[in-house]
Amino acid sequence: MTTGQRIVLAQYPKGMPGHDDLKLEAAEYGAPGDGEVLLRTIYLSLDPYMRGRMSQAKSYAAITRIGDVITAETVSEVISSNDPGFSPGDIVLARSGWQSHAIMKGEALRRIDPALAPISTALGVLGMPGFTAYCGLLKHGRPKEGETVVVSAASGAVGQLVGQIAKIKGCRAVGIAGAADKCAMAVDEFGFDACVDYKDADFREKLAAACPDGIDVYFENVAGDVLKAVIPLFNFFARMPVCGTIAYYNAQGLPEGPDYLPAFMRAILVNRLSVRGFINYDEAEMMPDFHREMAGWIRSGKVKYREDFVDGLENAVDAFQGLLTGKNRGKLVIRVGDDPTA
Amino acid sequence: MTTGQRIVLAQYPKGMPGHDDLKLEAAEYGAPGDGEVLLRTIYLSLDPYMRGRMSQAKSYAAITRIGDVITAETVSEVISSNDPGFSPGDIVLARSGWQSHAIMKGEALRRIDPALAPISTALGVLGMPGFTAYCGLLKHGRPKEGETVVVSAASGAVGQLVGQIAKIKGCRAVGIAGAADKCAMAVDEFGFDACVDYKDADFREKLAAACPDGIDVYFENVAGDVLKAVIPLFNFFARMPVCGTIAYYNAQGLPEGPDYLPAFMRAILVNRLSVRGFINYDEAEMMPDFHREMAGWIRSGKVKYREDFVDGLENAVDAFQGLLTGKNRGKLVIRVGDDPTA
Numbered sequence: 001m002t003t004g005q006r007i008v009l010a011q012y013p014k015g016m017p018g019h020d021d022l023k024l025e026a027a028e029y030g031a032p033g034d035g036e037v038l039l040r041t042i043y044l045s046l047d048p049y050m051r052g053r054m055s056q057a058k059s060y061a062a063i064t065r066i067g068d069v070i071t072a073e074t075v076s077e078v079i080s081s082n083d084p085g086f087s088p089g090d091i092v093l094a095r096s097g098w099q100s101h102a103i104m105k106g107e108a109l110r111r112i113d114p115a116l117a118p119i120s121t122a123l124g125v126l127g128m129p130g131f132t133a134y135c136g137l138l139k140h141g142r143p144k145e146g147e148t149v150v151v152s153a154a155s156g157a158v159g160q161l162v163g164q165i166a167k168i169k170g171c172r173a174v175g176i177a178g179a180a181d182k183c184a185m186a187v188d189e190f191g192f193d194a195c196v197d198y199k200d201a202d203f204r205e206k207l208a209a210a211c212p213d214g215i216d217v218y219f220e221n222v223a224g225d226v227l228k229a230v231i232p233l234f235n236f237f238a239r240m241p242v243c244g245t246i247a248y249y250n251a252q253g254l255p256e257g258p259d260y261l262p263a264f265m266r267a268i269l270v271n272r273l274s275v276r277g278f279i280n281y282d283e284a285e286m287m288p289d290f291h292r293e294m295a296g297w298i299r300s301g302k303v304k305y306r307e308d309f310v311d312g313l314e315n316a317v318d319a320f321q322g323l324l325t326g327k328n329r330g331k332l333v334i335r336v337g338d339d340p341t342a
Numbered sequence: 343m344t345t346g347q348r349i350v351l352a353q354y355p356k357g358m359p360g361h362d363d364l365k366l367e368a369a370e371y372g373a374p375g376d377g378e379v380l381l382r383t384i385y386l387s388l389d390p391y392m393r394g395r396m397s398q399a400k401s402y403a404a405i406t407r408i409g410d411v412i413t414a415e416t417v418s419e420v421i422s423s424n425d426p427g428f429s430p431g432d433i434v435l436a437r438s439g440w441q442s443h444a445i446m447k448g449e450a451l452r453r454i455d456p457a458l459a460p461i462s463t464a465l466g467v468l469g470m471p472g473f474t475a476y477c478g479l480l481k482h483g484r485p486k487e488g489e490t491v492v493v494s495a496a497s498g499a500v501g502q503l504v505g506q507i508a509k510i511k512g513c514r515a516v517g518i519a520g521a522a523d524k525c526a527m528a529v530d531e532f533g534f535d536a537c538v539d540y541k542d543a544d545f546r547e548k549l550a551a552a553c554p555d556g557i558d559v560y561f562e563n564v565a566g567d568v569l570k571a572v573i574p575l576f577n578f579f580a581r582m583p584v585c586g587t588i589a590y591y592n593a594q595g596l597p598e599g600p601d602y603l604p605a606f607m608r609a610i611l612v613n614r615l616s617v618r619g620f621i622n623y624d625e626a627e628m629m630p631d632f633h634r635e636m637a638g639w640i641r642s643g644k645v646k647y648r649e650d651f652v653d654g655l656e657n658a659v660d661a662f663q664g665l666l667t668g669k670n671r672g673k674l675v676i677r678v679g680d681d682p683t684a
Binding site (some may be wrong): 224227248251254255258261262263264269272273277278279 | 394401402562565570578584585586587589590595596598599600605606608610611612613614615617618620621
């Protein structure tokens with residue numbers, strides 16, 4: 001038996017998830033069965049969508065039950081294998097959740113080549129967040145050269161890449177973020193043309209000034225007050241891929257008024273907007289193009305990325321709270337165990 | 343000189359437009375200049391979109407100025423012509439507005455053949471409302487056989503056709519309307535599978551019961567409380583063409599809360615909705631198919647239509663108020679002058 005730790009759903013959180021909702025507990029992992037491998041978690045990905053999995057509301061994914069390990073992708077090392085396709089020491093991408101170890105079917109794993117890029121990038125720029133930015137912007141945003149692309153949560157795992165892909169496509173890239181240093185990062189590190197802090201008192205005026213030709217593509221990660229400021233700036237035939245609505249994730253019931261639904265509906269009608277919710281795994285046909293293009297952009301220096309590492313599974317709950325309140329700087333990753341490739 | 347009447351914008355209305363905003367006045371029409379014709383209005387089309395033209399807010403059309411005749415399509419007769427392409431007695435479709443006569447460039451007119459169909463249908467089933475239903479449903483709703491299509495304002499000029507085209511495409515057609523006789527008309531006359539009265543106390547339950555397999559296409563004419571009832575019923579990958587938001591047309595400022603924007607944004611994300619505002623004149627490439635198909639459907643009895651005639655230009659303002667409050671039954675048309683083909 002291997003002894004480790006895992007974080008399980010103890011109760012459905014009301015509002016911000018805390019330690020009473022997400023409980024760290026000891027766990028034991030036996031030997032892998034036929035076709036299975038025993039994994040040791042190296043990196044654990046924390047992403048805003050996980051808040052939706054901690055709820056019983058309708059979602060696009062299976063509901064997490066009380067006692068289940070919280071779902072997540074990890075980069076893990078094979079410790080022992082009962083699948084002829086994997087050997088101890090192999091580095092794999094696994095949907096193994098918030099825990100130090102896991103027993104997984106070999107067929108559910110994807111091998112990672114440590115020679116190509118730092119293995120943590122399989123959770124970020126070369127993984128789900130990178131692909132989300134790529135397919136959401138290109139398929140549902142359809143940016144054309146010379147257009148203005150605006151993205152909220154601009155310094156986050158997805159947003160930082162949306163702006164850089166927009167620049168590669170010849171667009172003006174404007175970010176929205178919630179701190180001065182995040183805005184500086186978007187401009188100085190990721191090459192956005194401008195980035196506006198939504199916590200500034202004159203945010204609406206600054207956003208309008210940053211988009212002198214209006215908004216052609218708005219990549220939505222946040223919603224809430226950020227969306228309200230974007231609505232008046234849409235151009236005719238603008239596109240709005242909806243990737244996330246983090247402003248609402250901890251909300252209980254509907255907020256007080258006024259009711260902004262009429263303003264949004266009018267903007268949709270008058271501007272002939274295309275608003276499209278999307279989830280990366282619906283777009284699997286774009287995955288080969290993504291891997292080829294993104295790897296090329298990283299090699300050529302056209303795409304940069306920023307990761308924010310937090311050490312220790314025991315710090316995952318606090319780090320997740322920080323993610324939902326904007327404390328992270330770049331793609332949030334929990335370093336659960338030693339990285340043998342680093 | 344020909345003496346007649348016209349209705350002009352006297353002031354921008356606040357809320358429901360009234361006789362102080364839309365003033366009937368005497369008018370004189372001279373002789374047509376080079377390339378022009380003098381028209382006598384037979385039928386005047388009243389449509390909800392006209393409320394948007396009586397405002398200074400951003401819209402997809404030119405703003406009506408104080409003193410301008412209110413814009414509208416008409417079916418008119420050529421009285422005298424200085425354009426070799428037109429002769430007295432010709433029946434034409436004209437954008438000549440709320441008036442008894444007009445001088446128009448011949449090149450802006452489209453000839454109507456009275457042998458094909460009653461000439462008033464050029465304002466309805468074979469005109470803008472018919473084309474709006476056709477292109478909005480087929481291009482932006484993309485109904486597939488066996489799906490459920492819901493349309494608000496189901497007995498109106500557009501809605502009655504959306505349901506019938508949905509049936510032709512093999513879908514379940516469910517209407518939403520604001521009176522028991524409108525709902526009966528949708529089912530008995532237009533062949534909808536069901537139609538629900540949004541003024542019923544248990545409207546939400548009835549709508550859910552009428553859509554046992556959820557909603558795949560929601561053709562939006564109304565918004566407001568009707569949309570709020572639709573939001574929980576969307577299926578994954580549902581489409582929502584936004585044709586109108588009549589519930590808001592007379593609104594001044596945003597309504598009181600709660601704020602339903604979060605509920606709508608969550609539905610967009612979780613269901614991967616495609617929400618698309620559209621206006622018929624962006625879809626001109628579909629016009630030939632529309633004319634061919636719709637004429638065929640009318641001939642074969644697959645499409646029926648209902649018109650609601652009101653006599654006299656002097657009654658246009660009251661009739662328009664009735665249109666915005668749901669008093670009409672079918673496509674609203676003002677009979678301004680005698681129909682020589684009837």
